[in-house]
Every structure is written in structure tokens, then in C-alpha cells.
Amino acid sequence: MNKKSKSKIWFQKHINDPFVKEAQQAGYRSRASFKLIEIQNSYKLIKQxxxxCDLGAAPGGWSELAKKWVGPKGKLIACDLLEINPLDGVIFIQGDFTSPETQQQICEANDNQKLNAIISDMAPDTMGHQATDQLRSIGxxxxxxxxxxxxxxEDGACIVKVFQGVGFDQLVKDFRLTFKKVIIKKPKASKDASKEVYLVAQNLKKII
Ligand SMILES: C[S@@+](CC[C@H](N)C(=O)[O-])C[C@H]1O[C@@H](n2cnc3c(N)ncnc32)[C@H](O)[C@@H]1O
Incomplete structure (x- = not known):
């Protein structure tokens, strides 16, 4: 199938997707919002x-929710390679999260204090080669x-999207070595055909 036919099929599926319609009706920036809502409803990890810190924030669906949950006295730092339309009260850093400069900017935006939660919906640009895309996601x-x-x-939480495949089991092991509690969650809004799942990790283990 050529690229044009593939994108036509994707567009048809997209406009018929019930979560896309619901996101539009609710005024959310993305259908991804429903995934975070389900995780938050299950575990209540983000609090006033x-x-x-929201990584891979564009177009801002997760950030607008998380900002609401932390409230006016909380802080939301968002980062993405792409620009986003400004969100009230959200500190946005445009840059590549994997670069030390961007990570430094995130830390400085929080006065080098510890974060209560890191949420990441980052997905690498797909190169059309599933195995490569999946490995880049693990990276x-x-x-x-x-x-x-x-x-x-120490009592913080990390919610992160990852694609199952090569390296996934080792990654989960590494999370379990780092956090006291790690759950693998597949929210309803995550398409069945997609290998994406979310790791929901809580409470850092003490390094002795
Ligand atoms: C699925 S979208 C996120 C949707 C978002 N959670 C929402 O609710 O609107 C994935 C995002 O990850 C971003 N991304 C991928 N690699 C990144 C990187 N190295 N640094 C920062 N952002 C990255 C992409 O630019 C893209 O906007």
C-alpha cells in the first residue's frame, strides 16, 4: 500500500474514532487526555x-488536565520538541528532552527542587519501521x-508510555529495581492494535 492510501485510511479511522469525537465535544486538546484521566481515576497520583513535569506535551491535552489537578498553587512544567498553544499557568520548554540542556532547563524551571510526578507520553517520530520505532521508544x-x-x-510518581517489544521486559525490570510499585496499564483509549502501554510507577526505592 502506498503512503497516500495509508494516510487516507488513517484519516478515516481518526474521524470515526469515538475518543476523537468525545475529545472534541469535551474541548480537550487531544484524545490522549482520556488515557491520563483513566490513570488518574485509578491511582489519584496527581494532587493539588x-x-x-509533562514530557512530550504537544498539543497539550495532558498538560491542561494536570495543571487543573495540581491547582493554582501547583506547578506544571511541560516539554516538547514542538510548539504548543500557550496554556494558562503552564511553564513550557520547547526542546529535545534527551538533550542535557533541555533537562537542565526543566530542573531550573523547578528551582532545582524535586518533582512530585513525571508524566511522559513521548513517542518518537515514526520511521515506518516498527522494530526501529519500538526500540527508539524504549530508549x-x-x-x-x-x-x-x-x-x-522519594514518594513521587512516574507515568510513562512505552511500546511493547524488544527490551520491554528488561525496562520493566529496571523500573521495578527503581520503584517500590510498578503497574503496567493499558487504558481503554489506547487502541487495541497498538503495542503502547503505560508504566505507572510509585515511590523510589532507597539506594543503599
Ligand atoms: C502522543 S504526543 C503527546 C500527546 C500529549 N500527551 C497530549 O495529551 O496532547 C507525543 C509527543 O512526544 C513528543 N516527543 C517525541 N520525542 C520527544 C523528545 N525527544 N523530546 C520532547 N518531546 C518529544 C512529540 O513531539 C509529540 O508531540
Missing amino acids: RQTV LVEQVLHFSKNNLA
Whole structure:
């Protein structure tokens, strides 16, 4: 199938997707919002007055929800390669999360204090080669794990999207070595055909 036919099929599926319609009706920026709502309803990890960092934030669906949940006294720092339309009260950093400069900017935006939650819906640009795309996703999540070890409060939480496949089991093991509790969650809004799942991790283990 050529590229044009593939994108036509994608567009048809997209406009008929019930979560896309519901997101439009609710005024959310993306259908991804429903995935975070389900995770939040299940685990209540994001709370008033907290500081949360949203990685891969564009177009801003998760950020607008998380900002609402942390409330006016909380802080939301969002980062993406792409620009987003400004969101009230959200600190936005445009840059590549994997670059040390961007990570430094995130830390500075939080006065080098610990974060209460790191949420990541980052997905690498697809190259059309599933195995490569999946491995790049694992690479991104490894960076999120490393960043969490250094920048998350001990009782903090990390919610991160990852694609199952090569390296997934080892990644989950690494999360379990780092956090006391790790759940693998497939929200209803995540398409059945997609290999994406979310790791919901809580409470850093103490390094002895
Ligand atoms: C599925 S979208 C996120 C949707 C978002 N959670 C929402 O609710 O609107 C994935 C995002 O990850 C971003 N991304 C991918 N790699 C990134 C990186 N290295 N640094 C920052 N953002 C990245 C992409 O630009 C894209 O906007």
C-alpha cells in the first residue's frame, strides 16, 4: 500500500474514532487526555499543590488536565520538541528532552527542587519501521527513568508510555529495581492494535 492510501485510511479511522469525537465535544486538546484521566481515576497520583513535569506535551491535552489537578498553587512544567498553544499557568520548554540542556532547563524551571510526578507520553517520530520505532521508544523511556532517579521526590510518581517489544521486559525490570510499585496499564483509549502501554510507577526505592 502506498503512503497516500495509508494516510487516507488513517484519516478515516481518526474521524470515526469515538475518543476523537468525545475529545472534541469535551474541548480537550487531544484524545490522549482520556488515557491520563483513566490513570488518574485509578491511582489519584496527581494532587493539588504538586509540581508535575509533562514530557512530550504537544498539543497539550495532558498538560491542561494536570495543571487543573495540581491547582493554582501547583506547578506544571511541560516539554516538547514542538510548539504548543500557550496554556494558562503552564511553564513550557520547547526542546529535545534527551538533550542535557533541555533537562537542565526543566530542573531550573523547578528551582532545582524535586518533582512530585513525571508524566511522559513521548513517542518518537515514526520511521515506518516498527522494530526501529519500538526500540527508539524504549530508549526514550530509559532516559525518563534516569531523569526520574535524579529529579523525583522519594514518594513521587512516574507515568510513562512505552511500546511493547524488544527490551520491554528488561525496562520493566529496571523500573521495578527503581520503584517500590510498578503497574503496567493499558487504558481503554489506547487502541487495541497498538503495542503502547503505560508504566505507572510509585515511590523510589532507597539506594543503599
Ligand atoms: C502522543 S504526543 C503527546 C500527546 C500529549 N500527551 C497530549 O495529551 O496532547 C507525543 C509527543 O512526544 C513528543 N516527543 C517525541 N520525542 C520527544 C523528545 N525527544 N523530546 C520532547 N518531546 C518529544 C512529540 O513531539 C509529540 O508531540
